[in-house]
Amino acid sequence: MTLRLSVPWREARAPVLQRRHGGGGSKAVPAAATGTSRRSGRARPREEAGLKRANFGEGPGLPTLLLLPQLLILLFFFFIPSLRALMQSVLLSDPFGTNVQFVWFDNFRTLLASSDYRQSIAVTFWFTVAQNVLTLGSALVLAFASDRIVRGRSAYRTIILLPYAIAPAIAGILWAFLFNPAVGPLAQVLHGLGIAWDPNLNPTDALILVTLAASWKHICYDYIFLVVGLLAVPVSLMEAAAVDGAGPIRRFVSIALPMLGPTIFFLTVMNFIYGFFETFAIIDAVTKGGPAGATNILVYKVFVDGFVNLDLGSSAAQSVLLMSFALICTLLQFRYFDRKVNYGV
């Protein structure tokens, strides 16, 4: 372990990088940088980029030094674990690692053949799509509404932002309790309306419940970006439209919404990533993946198979698939939607 670690560590040191940069130009930096910086890079004209570089002073030493902490974090918390997951995914091993067999792609084959895994994919699909629509939709409505409020605007915004400050596990328990068919007040309301609500028994109810909880938790995130996006819409355009007789909804739909394009695109990507990876705590607190695997999303299944079932090979194979899936999704989104989105604003 330590031996393997030491090689990339030495490579990442500043002097070595400096030498490389002398010949190879600035290739290394953009390659390691994330999607966000790629976006901003594209938004700027080329001559401006040259200007920026000049501001850093002599050579690539300082930028490298500034990047180093981030690179090290990536190395230790992303590249090395990813590599280990890749290795583990082709092994059959007992949890203690005393008995390890190399099994090629058996773990993947078993996984893809299991109905359990296919169900998990379907659940994840519906969960993330529903969560995305719900989150963005509500955030848009809230942003539109609070943009029009004059008195107490900041108070409204603070209230809307509050859920973001609540830990996911707590949020999950809150929702589970509110909708608990035996004691939850909101469940009683539903029962009063004649709806046989029972997320402990009914798979659809459970999926609805976790989708609601996950969306509720994430609306504020989308909301912040949309509010800021709305502030960037030129007032002159809105006023001109108002003079032409367009009502507030028409102005929002025809002017503000298209100009929010980049923000909405960015939020869609973020919502998918949130749905894929960060909803773990909510699922764990609300349903534990049940009933009958109805809320067993991919990332939760990785956890259960790895940490509860101690089936490390399968768990690693799942995380490799999940990672490539998320990667492909993000790449596709950037590749095909990027061009249609107006970054001009």
Add this chain to the structure above:
Amino acid sequence: MGRKVAFIAALFGALALVGPAQARVEVQWWHAMSGVLGDRLNELVEKFNKSQDKYTVVAVAKGNYDEVTNGVIAAYRAKRPPEMVQIAERGYMTMLLSGAIVPVQDLVEQKGYKIDFSDFIKPVASFWSYKGQMSAMPFNSSTPIFWYNKDHFQKAGFDKPAETWQELEKQLYAIKSRGISECGTVLPGDFYWSLLENYSAINNQPYGTLANGFDGLGTEFVYNKTKVVSQVARLKKWLDDGVMQIAGQGFSPEQLFTSGRCSTFVNSTASHGNIERNATINWSATFLPHESDINPPLNSTIGGGAIWVMKGHTPERYEAVAAFLDFVAQPETQVWWHGATGYVPATNRAYALARERGYYKDHPTREIAVLQLSRGTPNENSRGFRFGNFVQTMLAQRQEVEAMFAGQKPPQQAMDDAVKRGNEILRQFEKLNAGKTPEAERP
């Protein structure tokens, strides 16, 4: 500056003085007990540490059983395992075949302690021993018993719960239809343990081939061909008729019972502490019911945890471990632990001692578990379970039962699917551990 240096020097000097005096060997014990049980465990460890001056056991709470297991796996892989770790009964095969443990009986005997291993209550001994040798020290052993609300039963005109499932069903339906309580019973969180596995043992039904796995890793589940199918069908019917409720996430089944909402509850005898403290109702407990055509019922099996000893430590540390395990096995310790927590005393001698002292006169329900565990002679259906990846097969089974509860599939198909998935998982374990248990094992 000068003063600081002097202070640090003095500190080191003091440490150097303290050092040699502290010749006690320190060993770690990672455990999964929280709340009241965690406090009791700490008391137990303190008793041991005070009882002698050579060894110190440090008890470290590492979260729930899953977290303890993962913690010890990570520590073992990093070559820094604790000396002792508490692992739940379901992890038995994983630990046994891990190659990371030292069997306790070997260790204790090698260190010269004379623990009478033949004195352990049979289902306890057979669960934790392999080829006649105890592989882990039974620590917190429990078994499910039947808890009930006395007032509800009296109001409905019954003295106490019936002994058979058939009669009990009538009682629960009567309680419900007369509006005495909202639900006859509540589905336990670990129903697979109490209502399927223990149900099979008590009613003499095989759970898997090869004597429930005792005779080899080639075992296959067979509970889709036994009374378990009609058992899960019965539970489904109770659910549909509102006689049984599911507590669900964010709420414990125990609360539905202790608050008086549901009249009965099948749960571990280890919940004595909690129920005594929280119940606002007039409660009692009795034996788990059995099928009317099975008479006499067999013993139930255990749940809970045992202390495993990890490989890779120095002989002095193993001295300390052996001394502690010997202390745990003492009848006095067992009786104290039994009274403090509700877990069963693991040895016949400890049980006799508790009886002798009249403990059960004041605490009659605490004797039920012992009597239920030790009735009759365990046969291959009731000796316990030897399934690898038992957590994983259980989760697959639970998923299938939930699908049946939701009406997605009929009971027979749900059990067929559970067995099919379970067997695939068992084959995975067999493949990984091929050749590790060559001879059939018979006590």
